[in-house]
Amino acid sequence: MKDVKKIIICFGLILCGVSAFAKGKMVPVSEGWKLHYGDNSAWKNLAAESLDSSWKTVEMPHSIPMENENGFWLKTSVKIPSELKNQNVYFEAGNSYGAMEIYIGGAMVGHHGTVSPKVNFSHVSNTIAPIPADAIVNGKVDISIRCKTQG
Numbered sequence: 001m002k003d004v005k006k007i008i009i010c011f012g013l014i015l016c017g018v019s020a021f022a023k024g025k026m027v028p029v030s031e032g033w034k035l036h037y038g039d040n041s042a043w044k045n046l047a048a049e050s051l052d053s054s055w056k057t058v059e060m061p062h063s064i065p066m067e068n069e070n071g072f073w074l075k076t077s078v079k080i081p082s083e084l085k086n087q088n089v090y091f092e093a094g095n096s097y098g099a100m101e102i103y104i105g106g107a108m109v110g111h112h113g114t115v116s117p118k119v120n121f122s123h124v125s126n127t128i129a130p131i132p133a134d135a136i137v138n139g140k141v142d143i144s145i146r147c148k149t150q151g
Contacts, residue, residue, distance in 0.1 A: 029091075029143070032076045033058050039070040044103040044144045048077035061094070064147075071098075071115070071148030077140050080131075089131040091143055098149035102127065105135030105142055119148045 034048065034055035055075070058064070064072060080089060091102060091109070099113035099121040110129025113121025135141050 029060070029076060029078055031059055032078075033060055034075045035064065035072055036075075037067050037070065037072045039073070039146070039148070041146075043073045043075070044108075044146070045106040046075065046144075048075045048142050048144075051075065066149055071146065074145040074147065075143065077142050079140050080136050082139065086133075089133075089136070091129045091131055093127045093129070093145070097121075098147050100127070100148075101146040102129045103144040103146070104129065104131050105137070106144075107132065107135065115146055115148050121149070 032048075034051050035058045036043065036051075036055045058074075066072075091104065093100070093102065093110075093112075099115045099119050100111060101108055101115050102110040109132065110127055112127045113119070131141055
């Protein structure tokens with residue numbers, strides 16, 4: 001039986017969302033995620049709505065088996081409620097047992113551990129990353145997460 005390593009990314013109603021701390025508003029980000037195994041830094045710039053069929057649809061929270069040493073990417077597009085306009089808006093990621101980088105609109109806004117050149121991480125229960133106002137286009141924001149675990 002093959003020993004399959006797993007990385008657990010918990011993006012649930014409680015632990016993850018787009019929120020404006022000023023108003024205490026939380027928008028769940030559990031649906032609409034796309035998963036792709038491999039590691040290509042250009043994927044941070046792909047629009048979530050333009051992904052091809054090689055990106056598998058997953059719902060969060062989700063335990064993702066590691067198929068290779070190259071890790072994987074997660075992507076989604078989130079509608080930002082109009083009442084959050086002109087507010088400080090954040091992406092909140094839940095539990096992670098791997099290294100991750102969080103990209104908003106193609107720019108890195110947060111991370112847990114290091115993904116490259118050498119993977120380094122510890123368990124973390126929460127990572128919060130700001131969503132830059134200029135990354136919100138037509139009321140939406142693209143979120144990309146690059147994930148790896150040690151081999």
